Amino acid sequence: MNDFFQENKKVAKVIHEVADLANYLWQKGWAERNAGNISVNLSDIIEDVDLDLDNYPKFELAQPYPALGNKFFFVTGTGKRMRDLAQNPMKNACIIKLNKKADSYHIISMKKRNLYNFRPTSELPTHLLVHNQLVESGSTKRAVVHTHPNELVAMTQIPKFQNAETLNKTLWGMHPEAFVFVPRGVFMVPYILPGSHKIADATVVGFEQGHEVVIWEKHGAFAIGDTVSDAFDMIDILSKSARIWFMAKQSGFEPEGLNEEQLLELKDAFLK
Ligand SMILES: [Zn+2]
Structure with missing residues (x-):
């Protein structure tokens, strides 16, 4: 699956932009240790991906996000440093796909065996709720950034x-x-x-x-x-x-x- 994201030029561009931003945040002193988190709604640029979701780890969400069924997001990882993300985005962030009911998600950029302790940002509830509002309201905005x-x-x-x-x-x-x-x-x-x-x-x-x-x-x-x-x-x-x-x-x-x-x-x- 990593190959797919590297080959998809639009997805690669978003990941590159996030890595550049992670570098700015670190340089500005706004991203001490693991501070800050970023998410981008990729659903407009990932359309048909043939995925056997059973191969990818699944996590339940504490509440559903009704506008986000089957949507894809690039999300930074919890406990990850922005300065590391700038160097290696695919090890410090992930792509998730919500299920149809939008009450659980799969991490689809890492196979189960490679997951170790990786989890999306601890601020995922805010990121998903904000994306839910953006989609519901027909906004063109796809990116959510939190920093200090x-x-x-x-x-x-x-x-x-x-x-x-x-x-x-x-x-x-x-x-x-x-x-x-x-x-x-x-x-x-x-x-x-x-x-x-x-x-x-x-x-x-x-x-x-x-x-x-x-x-x-x-x-x-x-x-x-x-x-x-x-x-x-x-x-x-x-x-x-x-x-x-x-x-x-x-x-x-x-x-x-x-x-x-x-x-x-x-x-x-x-x-x-
Ligand atoms: Zn914070």
Whole structure:
């Protein structure tokens, strides 16, 4: 099966993009140890694969994802390092196929005998719930990225920024392009245990409301995009704003930000 994925140029391109992104995340210092996880819906580019699923390990899901029956995903592995994934994506990530009822999945990029302790990311509940929402809503977005961007996480340690309205106004105010590229701003999820179904349920609300970035208080960011690069760009732009805010504070000034009139002008020009 590995041969099939290497020969399928569209799948190989996605895997290459994920490996490149894993490298960026590591270089940015947003992917310490095994931090971060990525998934991509491959169902548009894997159509007819003749699989004897009995040859591949099967895992039950705690709940069904009704829009994801028979769909394929590239998913990073739990406990795997982004810096290793950048070098060897097929050993640090896998391709899964959900069953028809979407209440279990097979790992189809590894044979049973090669599986050892490999499992998809511990944040699989959030990834699948977000993909379920994207498919249900007819979105073109296929990629979901979770990472730990230092400055954005640091801002959520400051009580006044645990409120989305204040955080968005501040991030937009640090650089106009933060508004141009993320005009709906971020959705804030208060601190919840990572890897839980509770955090998945809270996160999907932000994407249902049309946001493209969800911030997990004191933890990290979740973003969606047509590709993994698009999802990364959203977090990168907001991180730049957060960095500018800290740089101004560190030099002893209260950052001024854009005023109401300037923000309204941006809204008129860019919020469709
Ligand atoms: Zn995390």
